[in-house]
Amino acid sequence: MKLSDLTNHAGEWLRGNGPMSEIVISSRIRLARNVNGFPFLTRCTRHQRQALEHKVRDTILAADLSPEVLYVDLDNAPEMDRQLLVERHLISKPHAGAEGARGVAVAENETLSVMVNEEDHLRIQCLRSGLQLEEAWEQINKVDDRLESALDWSFHPRFGYLTACPTNVGTGIRVSVMLHLPALKLTGEIEKLFRAAKDMRLAVRGLYGEGTEATGDFYQISNQTTLGKPEDEIISDFKHAIVPKIIEWEQHARRTLRDDRTVQLDDKVGRAVGLLRSARLIASEETLLLLSHLRMGVHLGRVKDIDLRTINELFLLTQPAHLQRIQGRKLEGDVRRAVRADYIRQKLGVS
Amino acid sequence: MKCDNCNKNATVHLTEIKGGKKIEKHLCEQCAAQNEGLPVKSHMPINELLTNFVMAHSGLQKETGTGCDQCGITWAEFRQSGLLGCANDYQVFEKDLTPLLQRAHEGMTHHVGKVPTRRGGSGVPMKRQVDLTRLRKELAKAVEAEDYERAAKLRDQIRQAENG
Ligand SMILES: [Zn+2]
Ligand SMILES: [Zn+2]
Numbered sequence: 318m319k320l321s322d323l324t325n326h327a328g329e330w331l332r333g334n335g336p337m338s339e340i341v342i343s344s345r346i347r348l349a350r351n352v353n354g355f356p357f358l359t360r361c362t363r364h365q366r367q368a369l370e371h372k373v374r375d376t377i378l379a380a381d382l383s384p385e386v387l388y389v390d391l392d393n394a395p396e397m398d399r400q401l402l403v404e405r406h407l408i409s410k411p412h413a414g415a416e417g418a419r420g421v422a423v424a425e426n427e428t429l430s431v432m433v434n435e436e437d438h439l440r441i442q443c444l445r446s447g448l449q450l451e452e453a454w455e456q457i458n459k460v461d462d463r464l465e466s467a468l469d470w471s472f473h474p475r476f477g478y479l480t481a482c483p484t485n486v487g488t489g490i491r492v493s494v495m496l497h498l499p500a501l502k503l504t505g506e507i508e509k510l511f512r513a514a515k516d517m518r519l520a521v522r523g524l525y526g527e528g529t530e531a532t533g534d535f536y537q538i539s540n541q542t543t544l545g546k547p548e549d550e551i552i553s554d555f556k557h558a559i560v561p562k563i564i565e566w567e568q569h570a571r572r573t574l575r576d577d578r579t580v581q582l583d584d585k586v587g588r589a590v591g592l593l594r595s596a597r598l599i600a601s602e603e604t605l606l607l608l609s610h611l612r613m614g615v616h617l618g619r620v621k622d623i624d625l626r627t628i629n630e631l632f633l634l635t636q637p638a639h640l641q642r643i644q645g646r647k648l649e650g651d652v653r654r655a656v657r658a659d660y661i662r663q664k665l666g667v668s
Numbered sequence: 669m670k671c672d673n674c675n676k677n678a679t680v681h682l683t684e685i686k687g688g689k690k691i692e693k694h695l696c697e698q699c700a701a702q703n704e705g706l707p708v709k710s711h712m713p714i715n716e717l718l719t720n721f722v723m724a725h726s727g728l729q730k731e732t733g734t735g736c737d738q739c740g741i742t743w744a745e746f747r748q749s750g751l752l753g754c755a756n757d758y759q760v761f762e763k764d765l766t767p768l769l770q771r772a773h774e775g776m777t778h779h780v781g782k783v784p785t786r787r788g789g790s791g792v793p794m795k796r797q798v799d800l801t802r803l804r805k806e807l808a809k810a811v812e813a814e815d816y817e818r819a820a821k822l823r824d825q826i827r828q829a830e831n832g
Contacts, residue, residue, distance in 0.1 A: 351755065360739040360753035436751070458782070470784050471755040476769075477779025479755045483765060484772045486758070488781040518774060544769060545776020 320389060320398055321642070328405055328427035328444070333629040335447020339616045340564050342495040342535065342629075344445045345406075346453045346552075348461055349437040349480045349489035353469040357481040358434055363417065366434060370418040373433045376467045382460060383424035391419050397647075400638035406444060408432055428453075429460060436481050437489075439464070448560060450492060450552045458548075477544065487544030492551050494560055495524075499534040499613040500570035503585065509566060510536065517559060518542055524605075533605030533632065538563070575617050586614030590623075594667045598654040604635050604661065623665060631664055671696035736760045778805075 330343040351357060355369050374388055391399060391412065399413040407430045408421050419434035432440040441460055443453040471479040477487040485491070501507045514521045522537040538559065540551050574582040589610035592599075612628045614620040633639060635657050641648050648656055671678045676696035735742035741753030743764055752758070758765065769777055780802055803826045810819040 353755065356739045356754040357752055359749060359751050360741060461782075462785070465784050472784050473755070473758055473779075475778055476758050477781065477783075479758055481751045483752065483769055486769070487773065487776075487779045490781075542773045542776070544773035545778055545780055546774075547781035 320387065320401070323405065323427070330428065330444045330446045331629045331633055332446050333625045335445060335449050337564060338447035339625070340497055340567050341448040341560065342497055344448055344450045344453050345442060345493045346450065346457050347440055347442045347491045348457060349478065349485045350439040350441065351471040351479055352438045353471050355438065358436065358438070359481065367418040369438060370420060370434050373439060373468070374420060376464060377422045377431055380463050380467065382429065382463060385424065387423040389421050391421060392417060397638050397641060401642060404633060404636040404638050409435060429456065448494065448556070450556050454548065454552055484541070485543050488548050490543055490548050490551060491539050492555055493537050493539035494555060496536050496538060496563060497534060497609065497612065498536055498567050499609045500574055501567050502534050504570045504573060506566065506570055510563060513562070514538060519559065532602055533609040571613065571617055582617070583619055585610045586619045589614065590620060593661050594665050596658045598651055599658045599661065600654055601636060601657070604657065605632065608632055627664060631661060635661060669694050
Protein backbone atom coordinates (compact mmCIF):
# COMPACT_ATOMS: atom_id res chain seq x y z
CA MET A 318 0.00 0.00 0.00
CA LYS A 319 1.24 3.49 -0.89
CA LEU A 320 0.39 6.88 0.54
CA SER A 321 -1.04 7.95 -2.80
CA ASP A 322 -3.64 5.18 -2.55
CA LEU A 323 -5.30 7.13 0.24
CA THR A 324 -5.96 10.36 -1.57
CA ASN A 325 -9.02 9.83 -3.70
CA HIS A 326 -11.53 8.71 -1.14
CA ALA A 327 -12.33 9.40 2.48
CA GLY A 328 -11.13 7.05 5.21
CA GLU A 329 -13.45 4.45 6.69
CA TRP A 330 -14.34 6.79 9.57
CA LEU A 331 -15.68 9.48 7.23
CA ARG A 332 -18.02 7.21 5.29
CA GLY A 333 -20.89 8.57 7.36
CA ASN A 334 -22.48 5.17 7.93
CA GLY A 335 -21.79 4.58 11.62
CA PRO A 336 -24.42 4.77 14.39
CA MET A 337 -25.71 8.33 15.07
CA SER A 338 -23.54 9.60 12.25
CA GLU A 339 -25.77 12.59 11.49
CA ILE A 340 -24.31 14.11 14.68
CA VAL A 341 -21.41 11.89 15.75
CA ILE A 342 -18.82 12.08 12.97
CA SER A 343 -16.32 9.72 14.52
CA SER A 344 -15.19 7.88 17.64
CA ARG A 345 -11.53 7.72 18.51
CA ILE A 346 -9.51 5.93 21.16
CA ARG A 347 -5.83 6.55 21.66
CA LEU A 348 -3.38 4.75 23.94
CA ALA A 349 -0.03 6.23 25.01
CA ARG A 350 2.73 3.66 25.54
CA ASN A 351 6.46 3.82 26.23
CA VAL A 352 9.10 1.15 25.84
CA ASN A 353 11.25 0.10 28.81
CA GLY A 354 14.96 0.76 28.48
CA PHE A 355 14.62 4.04 26.56
CA PRO A 356 14.22 7.49 28.10
CA PHE A 357 11.13 9.50 27.11
CA LEU A 358 11.66 11.34 23.84
CA THR A 359 12.80 14.73 25.13
CA ARG A 360 15.74 12.95 26.81
CA CYS A 361 16.63 10.58 23.97
CA THR A 362 19.88 11.15 22.10
CA ARG A 363 19.66 11.20 18.31
CA HIS A 364 21.02 7.71 18.28
CA GLN A 365 18.54 6.40 20.86
CA ARG A 366 15.69 8.02 18.98
CA GLN A 367 16.70 6.26 15.78
CA ALA A 368 17.23 2.93 17.50
CA LEU A 369 13.80 3.23 19.10
CA GLU A 370 12.11 4.10 15.83
CA HIS A 371 13.71 1.07 14.14
CA LYS A 372 12.78 -1.27 16.95
CA VAL A 373 9.16 -0.11 17.08
CA ARG A 374 8.76 -0.04 13.31
CA ASP A 375 10.13 -3.58 12.97
CA THR A 376 7.85 -4.77 15.76
CA ILE A 377 4.79 -3.22 14.17
CA LEU A 378 5.57 -4.65 10.75
CA ALA A 379 6.24 -8.09 12.22
CA ALA A 380 3.17 -8.06 14.45
CA ASP A 381 0.82 -8.94 11.61
CA LEU A 382 -1.67 -6.28 12.68
CA SER A 383 -3.48 -6.40 9.37
CA PRO A 384 -2.93 -7.80 5.87
CA GLU A 385 -1.70 -4.42 4.70
CA VAL A 386 0.29 -1.97 6.77
CA LEU A 387 1.56 1.31 5.42
CA TYR A 388 4.56 2.70 7.29
CA VAL A 389 5.61 6.28 6.59
CA ASP A 390 9.05 7.49 7.63
CA LEU A 391 8.02 11.02 8.52
CA ASP A 392 11.53 12.37 8.93
CA ASN A 393 12.06 11.84 5.21
CA ALA A 394 8.53 12.48 3.97
CA PRO A 395 7.70 15.64 1.96
CA GLU A 396 5.74 18.30 3.79
CA MET A 397 2.65 17.74 1.67
CA ASP A 398 2.48 14.05 2.59
CA ARG A 399 2.71 14.93 6.26
CA GLN A 400 -0.03 17.52 5.84
CA LEU A 401 -2.17 14.92 4.07
CA LEU A 402 -1.85 12.58 7.05
CA VAL A 403 -2.88 15.39 9.41
CA GLU A 404 -5.95 16.15 7.30
CA ARG A 405 -6.89 12.45 7.48
CA HIS A 406 -6.46 12.47 11.28
CA LEU A 407 -3.78 9.78 11.05
CA ILE A 408 -1.09 11.89 12.72
CA SER A 409 -1.18 14.94 14.98
CA LYS A 410 -0.06 18.39 13.87
CA PRO A 411 2.95 18.38 16.23
CA HIS A 412 4.01 14.97 14.88
CA ALA A 413 3.90 16.33 11.32
CA GLY A 414 6.02 19.34 12.20
CA ALA A 415 8.51 17.68 14.56
CA GLU A 416 12.12 16.80 13.79
CA GLY A 417 14.13 13.61 14.05
CA ALA A 418 13.41 9.92 13.54
CA ARG A 419 9.65 9.34 13.72
CA GLY A 420 6.93 7.65 11.74
CA VAL A 421 3.41 6.37 11.49
CA ALA A 422 1.92 2.99 10.67
CA VAL A 423 -1.52 2.97 9.05
CA ALA A 424 -3.64 -0.16 8.75
CA GLU A 425 -7.14 -1.64 8.61
CA ASN A 426 -8.64 0.84 6.17
CA GLU A 427 -7.20 3.73 8.18
CA THR A 428 -9.15 2.72 11.27
CA LEU A 429 -5.80 1.99 12.94
CA SER A 430 -2.74 4.18 13.12
CA VAL A 431 0.34 4.05 15.32
CA MET A 432 2.47 7.16 15.70
CA VAL A 433 6.06 6.33 16.57
CA ASN A 434 8.17 8.83 18.55
CA GLU A 435 5.47 11.39 19.11
CA GLU A 436 5.22 12.78 22.67
CA ASP A 437 5.35 9.15 23.82
CA HIS A 438 7.19 6.30 22.13
CA LEU A 439 3.92 4.99 20.72
CA ARG A 440 0.53 6.58 20.29
CA ILE A 441 -1.86 3.89 19.11
CA GLN A 442 -5.15 5.16 17.69
CA CYS A 443 -8.38 3.61 16.47
CA LEU A 444 -10.77 5.79 14.54
CA ARG A 445 -14.34 4.70 13.70
CA SER A 446 -17.29 6.20 11.90
CA GLY A 447 -20.17 7.37 14.11
CA LEU A 448 -20.59 6.30 17.72
CA GLN A 449 -18.54 3.08 17.94
CA LEU A 450 -16.43 3.46 21.07
CA GLU A 451 -16.76 -0.12 22.27
CA GLU A 452 -15.74 -1.44 18.85
CA ALA A 453 -12.76 0.93 18.83
CA TRP A 454 -11.75 -0.25 22.31
CA GLU A 455 -12.00 -3.89 21.34
CA GLN A 456 -9.77 -3.27 18.33
CA ILE A 457 -7.16 -1.16 20.09
CA ASN A 458 -7.01 -3.46 23.11
CA LYS A 459 -6.05 -6.33 20.80
CA VAL A 460 -3.42 -4.24 19.04
CA ASP A 461 -1.97 -3.26 22.41
CA ASP A 462 -1.83 -6.93 23.47
CA ARG A 463 -0.17 -7.85 20.21
CA LEU A 464 2.52 -5.17 20.51
CA GLU A 465 3.01 -5.89 24.20
CA SER A 466 4.05 -9.43 23.43
CA ALA A 467 7.11 -8.00 21.66
CA LEU A 468 7.71 -4.70 23.46
CA ASP A 469 8.19 -4.25 27.18
CA TRP A 470 5.88 -1.37 28.22
CA SER A 471 6.96 1.05 30.95
CA PHE A 472 4.52 0.23 33.71
CA HIS A 473 4.35 0.95 37.42
CA PRO A 474 1.93 -0.82 39.81
CA ARG A 475 0.83 2.46 41.38
CA PHE A 476 0.99 4.82 38.37
CA GLY A 477 0.03 2.40 35.61
CA TYR A 478 1.34 2.96 32.08
CA LEU A 479 4.05 5.61 32.38
CA THR A 480 3.85 8.56 30.00
CA ALA A 481 6.04 11.58 29.30
CA CYS A 482 3.32 13.94 30.48
CA PRO A 483 1.77 13.10 33.86
CA THR A 484 -1.67 14.12 32.55
CA ASN A 485 -1.74 10.89 30.50
CA VAL A 486 -0.39 8.49 33.10
CA GLY A 487 -2.42 5.49 34.30
CA THR A 488 -4.45 4.01 31.49
CA GLY A 489 -2.81 6.32 28.94
CA ILE A 490 -6.19 6.44 27.24
CA ARG A 491 -7.87 9.27 25.46
CA VAL A 492 -11.42 8.64 24.37
CA SER A 493 -12.84 11.24 21.99
CA VAL A 494 -15.89 11.77 19.87
CA MET A 495 -16.09 14.27 17.04
CA LEU A 496 -19.49 15.93 17.05
CA HIS A 497 -21.16 18.07 14.42
CA LEU A 498 -23.23 20.66 16.30
CA PRO A 499 -24.38 23.35 13.86
CA ALA A 500 -27.83 23.83 15.42
CA LEU A 501 -26.49 24.35 18.96
CA LYS A 502 -24.22 26.99 17.53
CA LEU A 503 -26.93 28.70 15.46
CA THR A 504 -29.35 28.81 18.38
CA GLY A 505 -26.64 30.15 20.67
CA GLU A 506 -26.88 27.15 23.00
CA ILE A 507 -23.36 25.88 22.46
CA GLU A 508 -22.36 27.36 25.85
CA LYS A 509 -24.26 24.43 27.38
CA LEU A 510 -21.68 22.12 25.90
CA PHE A 511 -18.77 24.06 27.37
CA ARG A 512 -20.38 24.24 30.80
CA ALA A 513 -21.20 20.52 30.80
CA ALA A 514 -17.70 19.65 29.63
CA LYS A 515 -16.20 21.68 32.43
CA ASP A 516 -18.41 19.97 35.02
CA MET A 517 -17.54 16.52 33.68
CA ARG A 518 -13.84 17.32 33.32
CA LEU A 519 -13.85 16.83 29.58
CA ALA A 520 -11.79 18.75 27.07
CA VAL A 521 -13.39 20.43 24.04
CA ARG A 522 -11.21 20.84 20.98
CA GLY A 523 -11.57 21.66 17.32
CA LEU A 524 -11.44 19.58 14.16
CA TYR A 525 -7.72 18.86 14.29
CA GLY A 526 -7.17 18.33 18.00
CA GLU A 527 -5.30 20.29 20.61
CA GLY A 528 -5.03 23.99 19.90
CA THR A 529 -7.24 23.99 16.80
CA GLU A 530 -10.46 25.80 16.21
CA ALA A 531 -13.91 24.31 16.02
CA THR A 532 -14.16 25.10 12.32
CA GLY A 533 -17.27 23.95 10.54
CA ASP A 534 -19.10 23.46 13.87
CA PHE A 535 -17.07 20.34 14.72
CA TYR A 536 -16.34 19.77 18.38
CA GLN A 537 -14.11 17.04 19.71
CA ILE A 538 -14.95 16.00 23.28
CA SER A 539 -12.43 13.91 25.22
CA ASN A 540 -11.62 12.68 28.70
CA GLN A 541 -8.86 14.29 30.72
CA THR A 542 -8.70 11.91 33.68
CA THR A 543 -6.52 8.88 32.97
CA LEU A 544 -5.55 7.82 36.48
CA GLY A 545 -7.81 5.89 38.84
CA LYS A 546 -10.60 5.23 36.33
CA PRO A 547 -10.66 2.05 34.25
CA GLU A 548 -10.95 2.16 30.45
CA ASP A 549 -14.39 0.54 30.28
CA GLU A 550 -15.82 3.03 32.75
CA ILE A 551 -14.59 6.02 30.74
CA ILE A 552 -16.01 4.49 27.55
CA SER A 553 -19.30 3.64 29.20
CA ASP A 554 -19.66 7.20 30.54
CA PHE A 555 -19.22 8.52 27.02
CA LYS A 556 -21.59 6.03 25.46
CA HIS A 557 -24.38 6.12 28.00
CA ALA A 558 -24.18 9.55 29.63
CA ILE A 559 -22.15 12.17 27.84
CA VAL A 560 -22.79 11.61 24.13
CA PRO A 561 -26.55 10.87 24.35
CA LYS A 562 -27.05 14.11 26.30
CA ILE A 563 -25.27 16.21 23.68
CA ILE A 564 -27.08 14.41 20.84
CA GLU A 565 -30.37 15.16 22.55
CA TRP A 566 -29.51 18.88 22.80
CA GLU A 567 -28.45 19.07 19.17
CA GLN A 568 -31.52 17.18 17.96
CA HIS A 569 -33.75 19.44 19.98
CA ALA A 570 -32.02 22.52 18.55
CA ARG A 571 -32.39 21.13 15.00
CA ARG A 572 -36.08 20.49 15.54
CA THR A 573 -36.54 24.00 16.93
CA LEU A 574 -34.90 25.43 13.83
CA ARG A 575 -36.99 23.27 11.52
CA ASP A 576 -40.36 23.84 13.21
CA ASP A 577 -40.17 27.32 14.73
CA ARG A 578 -37.48 29.09 12.73
CA THR A 579 -38.03 27.54 9.31
CA VAL A 580 -37.34 30.71 7.32
CA GLN A 581 -34.06 31.37 9.13
CA LEU A 582 -33.01 27.75 8.67
CA ASP A 583 -33.87 27.70 4.97
CA ASP A 584 -32.05 30.99 4.54
CA LYS A 585 -28.86 29.59 6.09
CA VAL A 586 -29.06 26.35 4.15
CA GLY A 587 -30.07 28.05 0.91
CA ARG A 588 -27.17 30.48 1.15
CA ALA A 589 -24.78 27.60 1.76
CA VAL A 590 -26.04 25.68 -1.28
CA GLY A 591 -26.05 28.81 -3.40
CA LEU A 592 -22.52 29.83 -2.50
CA LEU A 593 -21.08 26.33 -2.81
CA ARG A 594 -22.73 25.86 -6.19
CA SER A 595 -21.76 29.22 -7.60
CA ALA A 596 -18.56 30.44 -5.96
CA ARG A 597 -15.50 30.69 -8.20
CA LEU A 598 -12.98 31.34 -5.42
CA ILE A 599 -13.39 29.80 -2.00
CA ALA A 600 -11.13 29.49 1.06
CA SER A 601 -11.04 26.31 3.12
CA GLU A 602 -12.48 27.85 6.31
CA GLU A 603 -15.45 29.27 4.44
CA THR A 604 -15.93 25.90 2.77
CA LEU A 605 -16.12 24.14 6.13
CA LEU A 606 -18.65 26.61 7.44
CA LEU A 607 -20.90 26.34 4.38
CA LEU A 608 -20.61 22.55 4.23
CA SER A 609 -21.61 22.48 7.87
CA HIS A 610 -24.87 24.32 7.18
CA LEU A 611 -25.48 22.22 4.09
CA ARG A 612 -24.95 19.02 6.08
CA MET A 613 -27.56 20.10 8.61
CA GLY A 614 -29.92 21.05 5.78
CA VAL A 615 -29.57 17.58 4.23
CA HIS A 616 -30.21 15.89 7.55
CA LEU A 617 -33.35 17.98 8.13
CA GLY A 618 -34.65 17.23 4.64
CA ARG A 619 -34.30 20.84 3.41
CA VAL A 620 -31.97 19.73 0.61
CA LYS A 621 -32.91 16.57 -1.29
CA ASP A 622 -30.41 16.13 -4.10
CA ILE A 623 -27.15 15.86 -2.11
CA ASP A 624 -26.23 12.98 0.20
CA LEU A 625 -24.35 13.01 3.50
CA ARG A 626 -21.50 10.95 2.14
CA THR A 627 -20.72 13.48 -0.60
CA ILE A 628 -20.63 16.23 2.00
CA ASN A 629 -18.45 14.19 4.38
CA GLU A 630 -16.00 13.56 1.57
CA LEU A 631 -15.96 17.22 0.61
CA PHE A 632 -15.00 18.16 4.17
CA LEU A 633 -11.83 16.16 3.65
CA LEU A 634 -11.06 16.44 -0.04
CA THR A 635 -11.26 20.25 -0.11
CA GLN A 636 -8.49 20.56 2.52
CA PRO A 637 -5.27 22.04 1.08
CA ALA A 638 -3.06 18.93 0.91
CA HIS A 639 -5.85 16.74 -0.48
CA LEU A 640 -6.80 19.27 -3.11
CA GLN A 641 -3.19 19.54 -4.25
CA ARG A 642 -2.74 15.78 -4.25
CA ILE A 643 -5.86 15.25 -6.34
CA GLN A 644 -4.69 17.91 -8.83
CA GLY A 645 -1.17 16.53 -8.75
CA ARG A 646 0.47 19.94 -8.36
CA LYS A 647 1.28 22.62 -5.87
CA LEU A 648 -1.48 25.22 -5.62
CA GLU A 649 -1.40 28.54 -3.83
CA GLY A 650 -3.55 31.60 -3.24
CA ASP A 651 -6.32 32.32 -5.72
CA VAL A 652 -5.34 29.38 -7.92
CA ARG A 653 -5.96 27.03 -5.02
CA ARG A 654 -9.22 28.77 -4.13
CA ALA A 655 -10.36 28.57 -7.74
CA VAL A 656 -9.54 24.86 -8.00
CA ARG A 657 -11.40 24.24 -4.74
CA ALA A 658 -14.47 26.09 -5.99
CA ASP A 659 -14.42 24.14 -9.27
CA TYR A 660 -14.05 20.84 -7.43
CA ILE A 661 -16.99 21.60 -5.14
CA ARG A 662 -19.24 22.65 -8.02
CA GLN A 663 -18.38 19.47 -9.87
CA LYS A 664 -19.11 17.27 -6.81
CA LEU A 665 -22.39 19.07 -6.17
CA GLY A 666 -23.50 18.43 -9.70
CA VAL A 667 -22.97 21.81 -11.35
CA SER A 668 -20.97 21.88 -14.53
CA MET B 669 -1.67 37.99 24.26
CA LYS B 670 -4.27 40.41 25.66
CA CYS B 671 -8.03 40.05 25.20
CA ASP B 672 -9.48 42.28 22.45
CA ASN B 673 -12.16 43.55 24.83
CA CYS B 674 -10.48 43.85 28.20
CA ASN B 675 -7.06 43.57 29.74
CA LYS B 676 -7.13 39.90 30.76
CA ASN B 677 -5.13 37.19 29.08
CA ALA B 678 -6.67 35.95 25.84
CA THR B 679 -7.16 32.18 25.95
CA VAL B 680 -9.82 31.84 23.25
CA HIS B 681 -8.89 32.49 19.65
CA LEU B 682 -11.67 32.71 17.11
CA THR B 683 -11.69 32.82 13.36
CA GLU B 684 -14.89 33.98 11.76
CA ILE B 685 -15.77 34.29 8.12
CA LYS B 686 -17.80 37.38 7.31
CA GLY B 687 -18.50 38.29 3.69
CA GLY B 688 -15.74 35.97 2.56
CA LYS B 689 -13.23 37.76 4.84
CA LYS B 690 -11.40 36.07 7.67
CA ILE B 691 -11.66 37.92 10.98
CA GLU B 692 -9.51 36.85 13.90
CA LYS B 693 -10.49 37.58 17.47
CA HIS B 694 -8.56 36.98 20.66
CA LEU B 695 -10.64 36.93 23.81
CA CYS B 696 -10.47 35.97 27.47
CA GLU B 697 -12.87 33.25 28.57
CA GLN B 698 -15.46 35.66 30.03
CA CYS B 699 -15.61 37.84 26.93
CA ALA B 700 -15.68 34.78 24.68
CA ALA B 701 -18.69 33.45 26.57
CA GLN B 702 -20.57 36.65 25.67
CA ASN B 703 -19.47 36.56 22.04
CA GLU B 704 -22.72 35.19 20.55
CA GLY B 705 -22.11 32.10 22.63
CA LEU B 706 -19.37 30.95 20.31
CA PRO B 707 -16.12 30.29 22.14
CA VAL B 708 -14.28 28.20 19.63
CA LYS B 709 -10.74 27.23 20.39
CA SER B 710 -10.02 24.70 23.09
CA HIS B 711 -9.52 25.74 26.65
CA MET B 712 -5.99 26.11 27.87
CA PRO B 713 -3.96 23.14 26.65
CA ILE B 714 -3.28 20.61 29.36
CA ASN B 715 0.44 21.18 29.39
CA GLU B 716 -0.03 24.88 29.91
CA LEU B 717 -2.41 24.21 32.75
CA LEU B 718 0.04 21.87 34.36
CA THR B 719 2.95 24.22 34.00
CA ASN B 720 0.91 27.06 35.46
CA PHE B 721 -0.09 24.84 38.35
CA VAL B 722 3.46 23.80 39.03
CA MET B 723 4.61 27.42 38.76
CA ALA B 724 1.96 28.56 41.20
CA HIS B 725 3.14 26.01 43.72
CA SER B 726 6.81 26.53 43.11
CA GLY B 727 7.21 27.84 46.66
CA LEU B 728 6.46 24.36 47.93
CA GLN B 729 9.03 22.65 45.76
CA LYS B 730 12.69 22.54 46.47
CA GLU B 731 14.51 24.41 43.73
CA THR B 732 17.78 22.61 43.96
CA GLY B 733 17.11 18.92 44.56
CA THR B 734 19.13 16.29 42.82
CA GLY B 735 17.64 15.06 39.61
CA CYS B 736 17.05 11.61 38.15
CA ASP B 737 20.27 9.61 38.00
CA GLN B 738 19.12 7.88 34.82
CA CYS B 739 18.06 10.71 32.52
CA GLY B 740 19.43 13.66 34.48
CA ILE B 741 16.21 15.71 34.56
CA THR B 742 15.63 17.98 37.56
CA TRP B 743 12.29 19.04 39.01
CA ALA B 744 12.92 22.57 37.73
CA GLU B 745 13.44 21.26 34.20
CA PHE B 746 10.23 19.26 34.39
CA ARG B 747 8.43 22.39 35.52
CA GLN B 748 9.69 24.19 32.44
CA SER B 749 8.56 21.65 29.88
CA GLY B 750 5.75 19.74 31.61
CA LEU B 751 7.34 16.54 30.31
CA LEU B 752 9.24 13.95 32.32
CA GLY B 753 12.55 12.50 31.11
CA CYS B 754 12.19 8.79 31.78
CA ALA B 755 10.09 6.15 33.52
CA ASN B 756 12.30 6.37 36.62
CA ASP B 757 11.16 9.96 37.24
CA TYR B 758 7.80 8.79 38.58
CA GLN B 759 9.77 7.13 41.38
CA VAL B 760 12.28 9.96 41.89
CA PHE B 761 9.66 12.72 42.04
CA GLU B 762 6.85 10.64 43.52
CA LYS B 763 6.28 13.04 46.43
CA ASP B 764 6.24 16.19 44.29
CA LEU B 765 4.16 14.58 41.57
CA THR B 766 1.38 13.35 43.83
CA PRO B 767 -0.46 16.69 44.39
CA LEU B 768 -0.12 17.41 40.69
CA LEU B 769 -1.57 14.05 39.71
CA GLN B 770 -4.44 14.53 42.14
CA ARG B 771 -5.27 17.84 40.55
CA ALA B 772 -5.06 16.47 37.01
CA HIS B 773 -7.01 13.27 37.73
CA GLU B 774 -9.95 14.15 39.97
CA GLY B 775 -8.05 13.40 43.17
CA MET B 776 -6.93 9.92 42.08
CA THR B 777 -3.41 8.73 42.76
CA HIS B 778 -3.49 5.00 41.91
CA HIS B 779 -3.90 3.23 38.61
CA VAL B 780 -7.02 1.18 37.97
CA GLY B 781 -7.57 -0.58 34.66
CA LYS B 782 -5.61 -2.55 32.12
CA VAL B 783 -2.33 -4.11 33.19
CA PRO B 784 0.27 -5.67 30.87
CA THR B 785 0.13 -9.44 31.13
CA ARG B 786 3.88 -9.75 31.03
CA ARG B 787 6.88 -7.48 31.16
CA GLY B 788 9.14 -8.54 28.34
CA GLY B 789 12.34 -10.10 29.62
CA SER B 790 11.69 -9.22 33.26
CA GLY B 791 8.96 -11.84 33.60
CA VAL B 792 7.35 -10.18 36.64
CA PRO B 793 3.68 -11.13 36.80
CA MET B 794 2.24 -7.63 36.99
CA LYS B 795 -1.35 -8.51 36.54
CA ARG B 796 -1.88 -10.40 39.76
CA GLN B 797 -0.17 -7.80 41.89
CA VAL B 798 -2.30 -4.95 40.61
CA ASP B 799 -5.53 -6.93 40.53
CA LEU B 800 -5.08 -7.74 44.19
CA THR B 801 -4.46 -4.14 45.17
CA ARG B 802 -7.53 -3.10 43.28
CA LEU B 803 -9.73 -5.87 44.65
CA ARG B 804 -8.68 -5.09 48.23
CA LYS B 805 -9.53 -1.44 47.71
CA GLU B 806 -12.92 -2.32 46.28
CA LEU B 807 -13.56 -4.69 49.17
CA ALA B 808 -12.86 -1.91 51.68
CA LYS B 809 -15.28 0.33 49.80
CA ALA B 810 -17.98 -2.35 49.68
CA VAL B 811 -17.69 -2.98 53.42
CA GLU B 812 -17.87 0.71 54.14
CA ALA B 813 -20.99 0.98 52.01
CA GLU B 814 -22.42 -2.07 53.82
CA ASP B 815 -22.83 -3.83 50.49
CA TYR B 816 -22.15 -7.27 51.93
CA GLU B 817 -23.27 -9.21 48.89
CA ARG B 818 -20.59 -7.47 46.80
CA ALA B 819 -18.06 -7.76 49.62
CA ALA B 820 -18.52 -11.52 49.75
CA LYS B 821 -18.03 -11.75 46.00
CA LEU B 822 -14.87 -9.66 46.18
CA ARG B 823 -13.52 -11.75 49.07
CA ASP B 824 -13.91 -14.85 46.90
CA GLN B 825 -12.14 -13.16 44.01
CA ILE B 826 -9.25 -12.12 46.26
CA ARG B 827 -8.90 -15.63 47.64
CA GLN B 828 -8.87 -16.97 44.09
CA ALA B 829 -6.29 -14.41 42.93
CA GLU B 830 -4.04 -15.15 45.91
CA ASN B 831 -4.04 -18.83 45.16
CA GLY B 832 -3.85 -18.55 41.36
ZN1 LIG C 1 -11.86 39.88 28.00
ZN1 LIG D 1 14.74 10.13 34.57
